[in-house]
């Protein structure tokens with residue numbers, strides 16, 4: 290059977306791990322998938338998508354800075370993409386209409402809950418940040434029914450806006466917004482969704498949010514310990530994870546959306562850690 294074509298679109302795109310991850314999935318499952326990386330011009334994401342699907346492409350992943358554009362471009366959105374306000378997965382339906390999905394939230398939940406065995410139901414969770422990355426994952430995290438979710442952000446109004454947006458999903462959950470200086474007690478789970486470390490910065494948060502059992506999760510991924518996770522370790526955290534598992538889980542979910550086959554993720558995590 291001829292290979293079917295998939296790709297990740299972003300700008301820049303040369304450091305993307307997605308081609309490697311999806312090639313490993315294809316190898317493992319025997320699915321006829323060829324997966325490449327496409328750099329779209331900043332002013333022509335729509336043209337790049339059109340050209341890809343007109344050329345017979347089957348599915349796209351979308352990364353920085355085009356996730357909101359992908360959401361806006363699609364003719365239909367899955368409910369998890371609708372609420373996320375951003376899409377990382379595109380495909381055509383039976384009518385050849387462009388569908389946007391978002392697998393990021395499922396990605397972080399599967400990594401925390403299933404791979405790292407961190408209970409989210411009933412947990413008290415602190416999420417740092419209130420930008421696109423956080424909005425993209427809040428729905429699936431709230432669906433796990435934590436007891437409380439506190440959104441801390443530099444710009445408190447943005448955290449407050451997210452609290453209003455997700456009020457319906459949080460009927461039985463204590464959902465609140467605050468600034469970084471506010472939360473002073475330990476949480477069960479802390480998720481860093483800010484992009485502060487891209488500027489070599491840390492969210493100015495007190496180490497008191499970390500207790501002996503706190504699980505710390507940085508949505509960023511890096512070969513070395515991330516800046517945020519190093520801060521957490523220095524402040525007594527015993528369990529820290531970076532976003533590699535989330536990256537691979539969101540890819541596996543996209544692969545499943547496109548192919549109807551769910552790849553195993555743990556061998557792929559091992560491969561990428563050893564790169």
Ligand code: ATR
Nearest residue numbers: 418419420421422423443444447483484485490492
């Ligand atoms: P992304 O798509 O990565 O979420 P974004 O929508 O620009 O990008 O959001 C970036 C997030 O990181 C925001 O929560 C931002 O805080 P503001 O809402 O106050 O801008 C946060 N952030 C970025 N740089 C930061 C820094 N140096 N210190 C603390 N927070 C920072």
